[in-house]
Amino acid sequence: MDVTPFTLTAHQHPLVRALLRENADTVAALVTGLGSPLHIVLPQVFTQNALQLQAVFDALGVSHTLLYAKKANKAHCFANACSALGMGVDVASSAELSKTLAAGVTGSMIGVSGPEKTDALLSLALLQGCLVAIDSLSELQRVVQLAGKLRRAARVLLRCRPHSQPHSRFGLTEREQQAALDYCIQQQRAVVLEGFAFHLNGYSTQERARSASALIDLCLHAQARGLATCRQVDLGGGLPVQYVAPAQWTRFLQQDEPAHYHANRSFGGFYPYGVARPGALALRDVLTHPLEAGTSLAHKARTHGIQFILEPGRALLDQAGLTLFSVQGIKARQHYSIITAQGSSLSLSEQWFNSEYLPDPLLLGHRPASAQPFLACVAASTCLESDMLTWRKIAFPCPVQRGDRLVYLNTAGYQMDANESPFHEAELPLKVAIELSQQGPGLHWQLDRSPSQFT
Numbered sequence: 001m002d003v004t005p006f007t008l009t010a011h012q013h014p015l016v017r018a019l020l021r022e023n024a025d026t027v028a029a030l031v032t033g034l035g036s037p038l039h040i041v042l043p044q045v046f047t048q049n050a051l052q053l054q055a056v057f058d059a060l061g062v063s064h065t066l067l068y069a070k071k072a073n074k075a076h077c078f079a080n081a082c083s084a085l086g087m088g089v090d091v092a093s094s095a096e097l098s099k100t101l102a103a104g105v106t107g108s109m110i111g112v113s114g115p116e117k118t119d120a121l122l123s124l125a126l127l128q129g130c131l132v133a134i135d136s137l138s139e140l141q142r143v144v145q146l147a148g149k150l151r152r153a154a155r156v157l158l159r160c161r162p163h164s165q166p167h168s169r170f171g172l173t174e175r176e177q178q179a180a181l182d183y184c185i186q187q188q189r190a191v192v193l194e195g196f197a198f199h200l201n202g203y204s205t206q207e208r209a210r211s212a213s214a215l216i217d218l219c220l221h222a223q224a225r226g227l228a229t230c231r232q233v234d235l236g237g238g239l240p241v242q243y244v245a246p247a248q249w250t251r252f253l254q255q256d257e258p259a260h261y262h263a264n265r266s267f268g269g270f271y272p273y274g275v276a277r278p279g280a281l282a283l284r285d286v287l288t289h290p291l292e293a294g295t296s297l298a299h300k301a302r303t304h305g306i307q308f309i310l311e312p313g314r315a316l317l318d319q320a321g322l323t324l325f326s327v328q329g330i331k332a333r334q335h336y337s338i339i340t341a342q343g344s345s346l347s348l349s350e351q352w353f354n355s356e357y358l359p360d361p362l363l364l365g366h367r368p369a370s371a372q373p374f375l376a377c378v379a380a381s382t383c384l385e386s387d388m389l390t391w392r393k394i395a396f397p398c399p400v401q402r403g404d405r406l407v408y409l410n411t412a413g414y415q416m417d418a419n420e421s422p423f424h425e426a427e428l429p430l431k432v433a434i435e436l437s438q439q440g441p442g443l444h445w446q447l448d449r450s451p452s453q454f455t
Ligand SMILES: *Cc1c(COP(=O)(O)O)cnc(C)c1O
Pocket: 069, 071, 072, 090, 113, 114, 199, 236, 237, 238, 239, 311, 312, 313, 314, 315
């Protein structure tokens, strides 16, 4: 059987390239010293991504608030970056909220989302003046009670179930929205309705623009009923990230087949790794999307003094991290090899959605290429048959050896730590935050720990 797998070359941000080319020895020393897997996080790249998204709004003259969806990565350095930028954070648990406050983000810049939030989370949000996205009528009633008890007015958004996603378990139905609006009008001492929110699964520009436009209409309706504060539309997150070149991605999908994977494994679907219009481009597409009557979404927002909230997770983390695994050993199989890497696929979350993180892993450091590529899949060092980092047979340029390090690029968005556990009594992998000097070689690294652990 002659299997020639297709390459999926992961994009590399210039800072990532500088890190891997000019500082490979330091990176290798960090993995030796701190253990495998090791996550590297790059707050400089996160900051660049945030500025790019803000520039899209600014260029279109649309006022906006950017909230980083914290669930996409637990690293403290990203919350610290938000604080430094004066940017907000979207949280959905008491621990996420308290860590965000500890990073120096003020309560008024924090959005609280998630379904049927606990009284503890809602109370802390009320006391800190956070903006709470209400997901059900019963939650709204609890917020009103808590606001009375704490003698605070709650700042709220009503999260709406999008028309295009009638099976979503999140958000209020149209009937519930009306009841919630009536209730907010009755309870104006306890709740300040600041606007409406939605979050779409999927990446359709048109769906996102139409949903946003409908929520602008809802704001105007609420204003007409006397709620002058109702001026914000929360677009949710969901800006896609481009991991590999679109042309390469299209070719990959055309030739993809089970024979290219260890054990003839097949998957139900993949993230759109080669999406054509990622991040800031996708945001621009949404805001400039033509609506009925010849206007665009941006124009409609400007006309009515509406402010957008955007809650990206993955798009802010694009290129802002990578994950290294030490190679423990190599097994030869007919036509390919199995690399055993120290760690588990819990540190590369895509396997936990019955899918695979497809961008090709690299070998750290440089070795001359051999005449034939070295075909290998990558297994974890656990005792589960299914614990594989990469089922796909990757064409490495030279034979992989014990002691090598594999680099998985662009893992900061959701891959790193969403599912990590102490399986086999392993310690949770560490994260190192790295800042590179913009001029010449040299870097500064620090363990990513809570602010209380630094002087
Ligand atoms: C997860 C989530 C986000 C972030 O989504 P991304 O796809 O990472 O941008 C934003 N808002 C809500 C309500 C979410 O649940």
